[in-house]
Amino acid sequence: MLVKEIKCRTILSKSGLYDIDYSINPYKGCEHSCLYCYAPFIIREKRKWGNFVDVKINAPEVLTKEMRKKKKGNILISSVTDPYQPLEKKYKITRRILEKLKDTKHFVSVLTKSSLVLRDLDLFKKMKCEIGLTITTLDEDTVKIFEPNSSSPEERLETLSYLKISGIKTYIFFGPLLPFISDLNLEKTISRFSLVRPDYILIDKLNIKSQEHWEKIKNVLEMNYPNLVKKWKKVLFSKNDYYDKLKQRIIEIIQNYDIKYEFCY
Numbered sequence: 001m002l003v004k005e006i007k008c009r010t011i012l013s014k015s016g017l018y019d020i021d022y023s024i025n026p027y028k029g030c031e032h033s034c035l036y037c038y039a040p041f042i043i044r045e046k047r048k049w050g051n052f053v054d055v056k057i058n059a060p061e062v063l064t065k066e067m068r069k070k071k072k073g074n075i076l077i078s079s080v081t082d083p084y085q086p087l088e089k090k091y092k093i094t095r096r097i098l099e100k101l102k103d104t105k106h107f108v109s110v111l112t113k114s115s116l117v118l119r120d121l122d123l124f125k126k127m128k129c130e131i132g133l134t135i136t137t138l139d140e141d142t143v144k145i146f147e148p149n150s151s152s153p154e155e156r157l158e159t160l161s162y163l164k165i166s167g168i169k170t171y172i173f174f175g176p177l178l179p180f181i182s183d184l185n186l187e188k189t190i191s192r193f194s195l196v197r198p199d200y201i202l203i204d205k206l207n208i209k210s211q212e213h214w215e216k217i218k219n220v221l222e223m224n225y226p227n228l229v230k231k232w233k234k235v236l237f238s239k240n241d242y243y244d245k246l247k248q249r250i251i252e253i254i255q256n257y258d259i260k261y262e263f264c265y
């Protein structure tokens with residue numbers, strides 16, 4: 001892993017995401033190295049994703065300056081990196097950013113795949129915020145292939161549970177829905193979600209950003225799930241109702257629980 005300390009010029013970026021005004025990415029690059037990650041294609045990063053991280057060491061100070069000039073709004077931490085990837089333990093950039101945001105009127109939505117987020121519970125208790133943990137599947141072996149360096153699904157759920165018990169608003173980001181993987185044991189998955197009492201569940205499908213993005217996924221599928229390559233191609237690149245049907249199935253199951261939910265597709 002190539003780690004470089006860099007100085008950023010801006011940190012509070014305008015966001016086009018629904019209900020989000022700004023995003024903050026304390027790092028460029030991500031140790032979690034998820035197979036399906038589309039961040040490198042969004043930020044046009046040519047270095048091998050998962051092999052490098054640029055640490056924005058001056059981000060908290062830049063944020064202080066930028067907040068003076070920008071209107072209050074909803075902030076997502078983060079959109080193209082994980083704010084609690086392992087390096088955060090050492091650098092504490094996310095923590096220092098939260099310290100700057102804690103006394104402002106900004107609403108902060110944190111999204112991560114790491115139980116390290118619990119370290120900052122003291123700050124969350126003083127902020128207007130919600131904490132989301134991403135989960136694509138509960139199957140540990142699958143997670144090792146698709147999200148190799150993040151916390152296990154069970155750790156993420158325990159993290160959510162602890163945050164919820166501590167009075168923090170929480171959500172599960174159920175996505176990206178991996179065709180014929182995330183929908184295995186769907187009843188069991190949603191039932192397990194319900195036990196941690198998230199305030200809501202946000203659900204999204206898998207979005208392929210470019211041919212290069214697909215090739216990267218396809219190569220790993222060929223090695224680990226050869227029988228899924230053709231099926232994924234069909235779902236992702238031809239007219240079909242796979243995700244519509246999956247949406248209906250999820251709605252039917254989730255309605256059995258008292259949980260709010262929203263689809264991004």
Ligand code: SF4
Binds near residue numbers: 032082
């Ligand atoms: S945690 Fe998020 S940003 Fe990091 S590799 Fe995974 S999908 Fe990409």
